[in-house]
Amino acid sequence: MGAGPAGARAALRAKASGLSVVLVDENNDAGGQVWRPLPDGFGRLPGIVAPVEARDGDALRHELRQAGVLCLFGHKVWNVGSNLRTDVISPEGSVSWLPSALLVATGTTERVIPFAGWTAPGVMGLAAATILLKSQNMLPGRRTLVVGCGPLLLAVANGILKAGGEVAAVIDLASRMDWLRTLSALKARPDLLWQGMRWQANLRLAGVPMLYRHGIESVVTTQAGFDARIRPVDASGAPVDGAGRVFSVDAVTVGHGLVPGTDVTRLLRARHYYSADIGGWVAESDEMGRTSVPGLFVAGDGAGVAGAAAAGAHGELAALACAHDLGRVSQKQYALERTGLLAKRRQPARFGRAMAGLMALREGAVAAIKPETVVCRCEDVTRAEIDAAAQEGACDLNQLKAWTRCGMGPCQGRTCGDVAGALLALNIGSRESVGYFTGRAPLRPVSLAEVAGQYTYADIPIPKAAPL
Ligand SMILES: Cc1cc2nc3c(=O)[nH]c(=O)nc-3n(C[C@H](O)[C@H](O)[C@H](O)COP(=O)(O)OP(=O)(O)OC[C@H]3O[C@@H](n4cnc5c(N)ncnc54)[C@H](O)[C@@H]3O)c2cc1C
Known part of the structure; x- marks a missing residue:
């Protein structure tokens, strides 16, 4: 499969x-x-x-x-x-x-740690942007902010440049030091290491600002697109004091791991x-x-x-x-x-x-999610609702699901499950203790007609009436 x-x-x-x-x-x-x-x-x-x-x-x-x-x-x-x-x-x-x-x-x-405005049309996953670029030759926007962590940042920013788009900036939760620490492991694949270095060089040549140890705070829709607010963060992804910046763009691609x-x-x-x-x-x-x-x-x-x-x-x-x-x-x-x-x-x-x-989940970034921010976008469940359920006694993800409908929508928790688990764990214990959503069919949204297939009503056996 x-x-x-x-x-x-x-x-x-x-x-x-x-x-x-x-x-x-x-x-x-x-x-x-x-x-x-x-x-x-x-x-x-x-x-x-x-x-x-x-x-x-x-x-x-x-x-x-x-x-x-x-x-x-x-x-x-x-x-x-x-x-x-x-x-x-x-x-x-x-x-x-x-x-x-x-x-x-x-x-x-792909994982996206929610922030204000993350569900607005035009804000899309970093990995999702690779699908647009690779299988449709299509840009996410004319001027795109590339945000998150891991190697897809460089891959997407380069893909955008090659396809003729503009990259407003690359915003990375990791520090330069985090990248340098991976060097000895990266030597295991010199071809990919070389590719990564070329991508870095291309971005520098194109004058794309690269902000390390920064995360996204919010995206506000404007007439021309978005104002995306960026702020410095610490190693856990939690916001720290320091000058933020606002980028005016018409697309934001954001991904916090897989x-x-x-x-x-x-x-x-x-x-x-x-x-x-x-x-x-x-x-x-x-x-x-x-x-x-x-x-x-x-x-x-x-x-x-x-x-x-x-x-x-x-x-x-x-x-x-x-x-x-x-x-x-x-x-x-x-x-x-x-x-x-x-x-x-x-x-x-x-x-x-x-x-x-x-690309590992950074707990400080999860802790910084604002109470009014939607976490489960299928069912519109906010962080405040998740925190409230935890305070009222929801002690694992399945109870949270039953109480709030978090993870009960068409994506079956694929989008929100990881972050919802991290939020619940912040409230009441470890990831192990809050567990994961019990697997349920359907694994993909399917219609009843698709599952039932072709049949005629006349073929359906009708049980005899029970004797009175
Ligand atoms: C959206 C996305 C984009 C990515 N882009 C890149 C990239 O550009 N560069 C890179 O180095 N890495 C990328 N990655 C990471 C990369 O996918 C993996 O490292 C690599 O592809 C893993 O290979 P795999 O065979 O384990 O899984 P995948 O390549 O993900 O293959 C899994 C396959 O399972 C199929 N599948 C899943 N569920 C079902 C189902 N219910 N029914 C039928 N089929 C199903 C999917 O359609 C998919 O084709 C991306 C990841 C994601 C999620």
Whole structure:
């Protein structure tokens, strides 16, 4: 499930073991979030997509076609049952499968720490901006403020410049020192380190101001766009005294890291643990991706953020374990390949974990959310309502959900769950004690008509009337 680097590499490896494989993704082609293909008829604008990404994505799609993996794109998984029954909405209607094993490689969701004005149209996720740029050749705005933390700041700011847009400034929660501390891990991927340095140089050449240890305070809609207020912060992301600045722009892209997608593993009641450095809650798994639920495997960023390069090797490891557990790979071959794949994953994972560390949730930024700011944008639940529920005795995220409807809307808590958990933890305890939203179907918004499919009323069996 998921045709990003992890899922696609897993499918290739599983197919090579002679397993019957179905690779399913709601997107229209393989590549996941990072290696997005352009729609038919679109030409790639030079420089928007890093050459290494374009090369790797095209190579992966070519390999899938060559290997004859059954790829079902435009298919969204909306439910998984305890026997791994997988329910999918396809362009042709609803289908279900009963696989012997399910490998979940569904990647991440981006985190935005709410601030005044964050739900205004024209304020969008940093990762979301990569989708606009990469798959639609489209700018977020004419003059854009790029805010948040982690490597996507540089990627998006560069993409905007290359596409002919203006970057008003890059605002980074991290300090220069935070970046320098990652240097030894970054050396594990000299190509990506070099790319990052080139991006930095391009921004400097273009005269883009880069403000480290700064965060966004508010966005106020004006006739021409937005006035975005920026302020200095400390290492925890909490505002500190010092001169703020206001940037007048017509788009704001903002992202505070990536949160592993655990909706399937939570739905199947797999065991999970919390680790801020890899994005938050993740399913417990061994190094081969086996979870606490028999037949359920996880791989890629959904199992803990480590970046695209590590995701591929992780997918291969999980597929190898899957083939082994289903009796398609001998113990000897398993042991041999496992060692090689673990070594293949080590260096990119080191690089990816260093980047994930820069994107870890900063509690001071969460604590600074104003009472009247909406946290759950599906259900319009404010920070004040979350604090009030905590004061009245809500002692875990599920109670908070029942009391306030936080996380009960169409996104099922994917957007707000991490920050809501952090807010509740600030009030009453640790992230472990407040837990996570219990997984519920539907995993994606689906209509009743899509699920019910084609039927005629006449075929519905009518029970006999009960005797009076
Ligand atoms: C929006 C976004 C943009 C990003 N952009 C970049 C970037 O530009 N550069 C970069 O280095 N990193 C980027 N990242 C991080 C990057 O996604 C990961 O490092 C890398 O792609 C992880 O690979 P993966 O295979 O684990 O997951 P992904 O590449 O995220 O692949 C997961 C796949 O699962 C599919 N999926 C999820 N749920 C379902 C479902 N219910 N039914 C069917 N299919 C489903 C998704 O459509 C997706 O294709 C981005 C992350 C996000 C969230």
